[in-house]
Amino acid sequence: MENSLKYIEKIHESNKAMLDEVNRICKAHDIKYYLHGGTLLGAARHQDFIPWDDDIDIIMPRSEYEKLKAVFDKEADKRFKFIADDGYDQFFDFISKIADTSVTYEHTSYGDEDFYEGRFSHPTLDFFVLDEAGKGHKWQLIRLKLLYALAMGHRKHINYDKFKGPMKVVAYILSGIGKCIPYKKIAGHYHKIAMEADKRRPDNAKSYKKKYGNQVPASTWSDDSFYFISNEQPHPHYWGLLFPKKWFEEDFTLTIRKEQYPASKYYDEWLTMVYGDWRSLPPKDQQKPQHVVRISQG
Numbered sequence: 001m002e003n004s005l006k007y008i009e010k011i012h013e014s015n016k017a018m019l020d021e022v023n024r025i026c027k028a029h030d031i032k033y034y035l036h037g038g039t040l041l042g043a044a045r046h047q048d049f050i051p052w053d054d055d056i057d058i059i060m061p062r063s064e065y066e067k068l069k070a071v072f073d074k075e076a077d078k079r080f081k082f083i084a085d086d087g088y089d090q091f092f093d094f095i096s097k098i099a100d101t102s103v104t105y106e107h108t109s110y111g112d113e114d115f116y117e118g119r120f121s122h123p124t125l126d127f128f129v130l131d132e133a134g135k136g137h138k139w140q141l142i143r144l145k146l147l148y149a150l151a152m153g154h155r156k157h158i159n160y161d162k163f164k165g166p167m168k169v170v171a172y173i174l175s176g177i178g179k180c181i182p183y184k185k186i187a188g189h190y191h192k193i194a195m196e197a198d199k200r201r202p203d204n205a206k207s208y209k210k211k212y213g214n215q216v217p218a219s220t221w222s223d224d225s226f227y228f229i230s231n232e233q234p235h236p237h238y239w240g241l242l243f244p245k246k247w248f249e250e251d252f253t254l255t256i257r258k259e260q261y262p263a264s265k266y267y268d269e270w271l272t273m274v275y276g277d278w279r280s281l282p283p284k285d286q287q288k289p290q291h292v293v294r295i296s297q298g
Helices: 004-028 037-046 062-075 137-154 166-178 183-194 205-212 267-275
Strands: 056-061 080-083 097-100 105-108 124-133 226-229 253-256 259-262 292-295
Touching: 004 056, 004 062, 004 097, 004 124, 004 259, 037 056, 037 253, 037 267, 056 062, 062 080, 062 124, 137 166, 137 183
Parallel strands: 056 124
Antiparallel strands: 080 097, 097 124, 105 292, 124 226, 253 259
């Protein structure tokens, strides 16, 4: 693979422009969002983007996401295109994005650019959605995974490595069935299940607290209110984790390129829960962009 790091500064300039545009619109409309994933890790560890990271991750409660989705196209610079996860007949992931169309990737790590009509062949900002976790949370997650498997039938190529053990066999069968079901219908069921919490304490909260209690401030466990990331692809880092709502109740910021952006005050606990020793750099062979391989010079 060619050295895609040579493109990283141009990508980071694009990432900064997307983040600043979202930040501007959210401030204008009093919309709450927070740094997430590699963007949160970069702000906490580098006070910048991770040197080899090539996208932006933010997270927000569903109500805030819906407000931003409603105003973005009217408010944003036309170089930025909002790509809704349910806006097309093909399935990429249940993750809506903003694409910076002023920069084009000639080649990406996932391929299938023609299948997706080139809409992901740009630097992107990913939206992760916080929904309420309630009683029956485990069963809710299982159904979301099953719907994810159905949705994979609307990809050109399918990566079954996202599933382990018996779920891999189930995913193979369900993706075949999913080809016969319109993708937008599958996405509609996915969103409906993601929002169905009945407000009672999640049924896995006790075991979760036992596992992570030494990493999470006791004060944030004082009530029964939790979020989970409902549109995270089945990823071992985040899928199924609970986030106390109190983590999002206080104003706090972290620095990226000498500017301040909203983040959870409990970013240390958050990152420790997800990554473990997040202050240490990964091995050299993992310090490379995940998406771009080559940028078009046209």
